[in-house]
Every structure is written in structure tokens, then in C-alpha cells.
Amino acid sequence: MKKAIFVLSLIILISCGKSPEEKYQQALENFKASKTDAVPVIEASVMRHGGFIVDDDEIRSGSFSLYSVEGSKVLLYGSGGVEKYIVPEGAPFFGAVVSHGICYIAAGKNLLIYNDSSTYDRVVTFPGKAEVSALVSWKEGILILAGRKLYILRSPLSKPEPVIEKAFASPDKKTFRGFLTRSGNLVAVVLGYAGRYHIALVDAARQKIVANKISATGGSCYIDGRRVYYVSGGAGAWKVTRFDGKTKVKKTVGSFKSIINVSLFKSGFALETPKGVELFDYKGAPVLFPATGQLKGRTGDNLVVTIDKEKTISVPFGVFRKDLVLFQREIVRASSGR
Numbered sequence: 282m283k284k285a286i287f288v289l290s291l292i293i294l295i296s297c298g299k300s301p302e303e304k305y306q307q308a309l310e311n312f313k314a315s316k317t318d319a320v321p322v323i324e325a326s327v328m329r330h331g332g333f334i335v336d337d338d339e340i341r342s343g344s345f346s347l348y349s350v351e352g353s354k355v356l357l358y359g360s361g362g363v364e365k366y367i368v369p370e371g372a373p374f375f376g377a378v379v380s381h382g383i384c385y386i387a388a389g390k391n392l393l394i395y396n397d398s399s400t401y402d403r404v405v406t407f408p409g410k411a412e413v414s415a416l417v418s419w420k421e422g423i424l425i426l427a428g429r430k431l432y433i434l435r436s437p438l439s440k441p442e443p444v445i446e447k448a449f450a451s452p453d454k455k456t457f458r459g460f461l462t463r464s465g466n467l468v469a470v471v472l473g474y475a476g477r478y479h480i481a482l483v484d485a486a487r488q489k490i491v492a493n494k495i496s497a498t499g500g501s502c503y504i505d506g507r508r509v510y511y512v513s514g515g516a517g518a519w520k521v522t523r524f525d526g527k528t529k530v531k532k533t534v535g536s537f538k539s540i541i542n543v544s545l546f547k548s549g550f551a552l553e554t555p556k557g558v559e560l561f562d563y564k565g566a567p568v569l570f571p572a573t574g575q576l577k578g579r580t581g582d583n584l585v586v587t588i589d590k591e592k593t594i595s596v597p598f599g600v601f602r603k604d605l606v607l608f609q610r611e612i613v614r615a616s617s618g619r
């Protein structure tokens with residue numbers, strides 16, 4: 282694997298002729314006029330001004346982590362550097378959460394807990410040796426999906442407690458993958474496999490199921506307040522759908538004939554199509570970020586895209602604007618954490 286190189290996003294190029302902002306604006310106009318030669322110019326601008334870049338051809342994206350696996354080592358990437366954690370040889374890796382300086386890794390049938398070193402200090406298992414498929418931090422602790430049940434670990438030394446006693450539904454009880462997404466106290470539990478998924482919405486604070494068995498065709502979803510966005514439909518008629526947990530009303534916010542991958546964010550969604558990567562807001566309007574690369578997914582609210590073969594870029598979704606000056610200002614703000 283190639284060495285990870287992190288490039289912060291404060292580079293301003295000085296060149297003769299048009300400024301970078303003018304070149305970017307012109308490229309957007311050309312792209313809207315269906316001139317495909319504008320795409321490399323836009324890609325180059327994003328590569329110079331976006332988040333950070335990882336020079337690694339085996340990078341993977343989870344819901345809340347950007348990582349790669351080297352044998353018994355899991356490398357977690359971030360704008361501040363790379364952290365290395367040792368996991369059992371051959372153990373599957375399903376995600377990681379770092380909370381208050383402590384790292385939690387879902388590794389097969391074990392939840393591994395790391396304090397201040399790269400070697401785990403504690404192993405937590407679950408009833409029936411259930412596979413730990415997803416985890417997410419919450420104000421009360423770490424929420425963990427093990428098998429088809431949701432648990433909470435309130436501290437690194439405590440025992441896991443069930444949030445909901447009953448197991449969640451999956452289209453197939455034997456073969457499934459699990460995913461978790463959280464916004465405030467509302468948690469989306471996604472279970473399924475190969476285009477058939479069920480989504481359940483859980484109020485973690487009240488330990489109550491708000492909605493259950495919402496049918497989806499993808500494991501990716503996003504919660505915004507009481508609403509959840511997810512992928513539905515099928516080949517030739519894909520949809521991004523919004524479901525309101527209070528009114529129980531569903532609404533289609535985007536329809537597409539052909540997609541390879543999709544990731545959903547707070548302010549919109551990203552699609553990888555045979556033509557490349559495109560971004561849209563939840564009204565279905567394009568955000569104008571064309572790219573010929575591959576959509577890796579998301580980490581938190583960061584878009585992860587491989588643009589230049591082995592170069593993977595991680596950028597906050599919300600920074601994409603028509604105005605590059607505003608784009609730069611938003612990147613600086615996001616990078617400084619303000």
C-alpha cells in the first residue's frame with residue numbers, strides 16, 4: 282500500500298491570465314452547456330481546495346470512518362493524520378468510532394476497545410455470539426448493532442444493555458448486513474442484503490420504535506430531524522425517498538434510471554452513474570460537482586470520492602457551491618472546526 286499523504290486545503294495557486302475562481306466559474310458554465318472538457322478543470326479545482334487527500338488505492342469508506350486494512354492492522358484516516366489499531370488476524374472489519382479518546386472497533390463477533398494504545402484493552406461479545414455489524418456514538422454511550430438487536434455500552438468498562446428487547450426485522454433472517462445512522466436521539470437501524478433492506482427508526486432516549494419495516498433497496502440512509510432519506514425502487518427506476526417519522530408520509534425527492542452507488546448527506550445526495558459522480562440537493566436540483574471518478578461513500582457528512590485513479594478526496598458535502606470563493610471560505614471554516 283502506498284504511503285498516506287494528507288494535503289490540507291489552503292493552497293492558493295497564482296497564475297497568469299484568469300484567476301482560479303474565474304477558471305472554475307467558466308468551467309461550470311461550460312459544463313452546464315454540456316461541454317465535457319470542463320469536468321477535468323472542476324476536478325482539479327476540487328482536488329486543490331478540498332478537505333484532505335489520501336494517496337492510497339485500497340482506501341474504504343464507512344458511515345463514520347475512512348480506513349484501510351493491512352493484515353492485522355486497521356488504519357483510520359482523518360485530516361489530523363492516521364491512527365493504527367491492531368485487530369485479530371483475519372477478523373472482518375465493520376466500522377470504528379472514536380469517542381472521548383477511546384476507539385471502538387466492530388470486528389466480526391467482537392467489539393474491540395482501545396484506550397491509549399494501538400492494541401485493544403477489552404473484548405466485548407454479545408448473546409449468541411452475534412456479529413457486530415455497526416456502531417455509532419451517542420451522548421449516553423456507544424450504540425451497537427449486534428445480530429438483529431440494538432445495544433448501548435454506557436462506558437468502556439460497562440456491560441452492553443439492550444435498547445430494544447425485540448430483534449429487528451430483516452427481509453432474510455439468516456443473510457443480512459447491518460447499518461446504523463443517528464441524528465440526535467433518533468437512530469436508523471438498517472438490515473438486509475443484495476437490494477432488499479428494512480429500516481427501523483428508534484427513539485434511543487425513550488427506547489421506543491418510531492417506525493418499522495420501511496422497505497429500501499440500499500443500505501445507505503440519512504436522518505434529518507424526524508425525516509429519513511433512503512434509496513428505493515429498482516433497475517431503471519431508482520428513487521431517493523423521504524419518509525416522515527411523525528406523519529408517516531413518503532415522498533420521492535429524486536428519480537434516476539441508472540446508478541452504481543449512492544450516498545446521502547444532510548443537504549443532499551451523491552450519485553455515481555456510468556457518466557461519473559453527480560451531486561443533488563433534496564429538491565432534485567444539481568449541486569454542480571461533476572467528476573469522472575468513483576464514489577467511495579461518506580464519512581459522517583464528508584463526501585469521499587476517488588477522482589484521479591489512486592487519489593481519494595474527503596470533503597464536507599455542504600461546501601460545494603457555484604461560487605469558488607465561498608467554497609474556499611467554507612473549506613477553511615470546516616477545516617478549523619468553527
